[in-house]
Amino acid sequence: MPQNNADLGMTIQKCICEKYNLEPSYYAQSQFKANYNPEYREKVFPLINRIFQTLGSVPVLCTTLSDALNPNERYSPHNFLLSSGASLSIRTNKSNDKICPRVIGQGGINTFNDFFSDFANKSISDKQEIKEIVINHIHQMIPIFVDYLLQSDYTVWISDFDAGEFHILNQKNYVDWEYDRNNFSFTRNLAVWKESTTLKYDNISIAEIQIHKNRTFKFRFAMRGVMQFMRTLTQTTETFGMTAEKAICDVFGLEYPNNLKKRYAPDIQRELSPIVTEAFDHLPKPIM
Known part of the structure; x- marks a missing residue:
């Protein structure tokens, strides 16, 4: 069976529900069934044990694809509610370290306008204007992307499933950041940026930004760079x-x-x- 991030993430969530006797929503059950890969099972359960031992809490409710409390969102941004009362998201990678923030990480012109048109004081109408906003206002955009990356109290990033490598991001560690616009740079500026450019902070690659014909805008954090970025900002x-x-x-x-x-x-x-x-x-x- 082909392996990808979707089947890995859904298989892990399905196994968590099995282990802790949780009942996922109807839509979550459908996705778990469609993406379930039994080849992962042998490694999943030891990994699950380590994750929740590290968290010091266990899941008591599966919230994947359940109704969102925020009227601007269709589904809950969280995957589980923990016994501590905290929310938890599971993010996975198979072959790279790119993670898309939910809701705003990829979408059309309307989504981009909803979140970022205020920076231009007008409605954004084409890809060139999107690029201009990104280049000129990235220091204002990044906090919004971080908010949607870390919507849950805890985000578990499984960076290398085969090696059992994971990282736990605690939302409250990464609030109220201050960003210096002079520390941001792009591998392609407005003159040469056609489809993709890499965003760097202090010369550390932290995101890939793409604009394609079939998808207006796509922003993905380069998590290994982001982890360095977060440590630099928080672990003083x-x-x-x-x-x-x-x-x-x-x-x-x-x-x-x-x-x-x-x-x-x-x-x-x-x-x-x-x-x-x-x-x-x-x-x-x-x-x-």
Whole structure:
């Protein structure tokens, strides 16, 4: 059976539903059945176990292709609701690292206008105008694309299924970014951009942008570059310090200031917690 991102993603979701006795929507069941690939099963279940052990939570509801709460969306952008109350999306790759943000990642001129025409103060009518908006306003567009990439509280990106490689993106780690327009560059400028151009930030490739005859606009994040980009922006010295404080508070049951709760990195905290525990075996215990 041919292998692709769709059958991998749907097979993983179907197996999650099986493992946790979840009932998907009618439309999700249809898609799971149409795209199910039994060749994946042997590797899927160990991967599922690792993902939810890392999250520290289990799925309690499948929301794939269920009705959206947002009137501007047809279906829910999430795949699962976790026992912690958080939402979860599963994104997969078989042969590359390109991920399209849902809703706005690929669409026609109407979708582009809905989200980006304000930058031009007019309705966008052709492909040349789309290119001009992208070139001139990419620093304003990127936060919107990131919002739709990280709509769920947690996004699991399975980057290499055969190797069992995955990354967990926590939405609250990546809010309120500041983008410097001078740090963005394109491999093709307006003069030579015909169908495709690569977007870079600090010389790291973070997206591929395409304009084709049969699809007006397509934006795909280059996830391996994006992961470097996110780490550069979020895992600063301050973040490390805030996370160390959070780890100490959690280990000893201390209250953590509310204004700092969105400034720590859970991935770093998981690594720091055992170190903190061991360190305080030889130090006085904090009490406040």
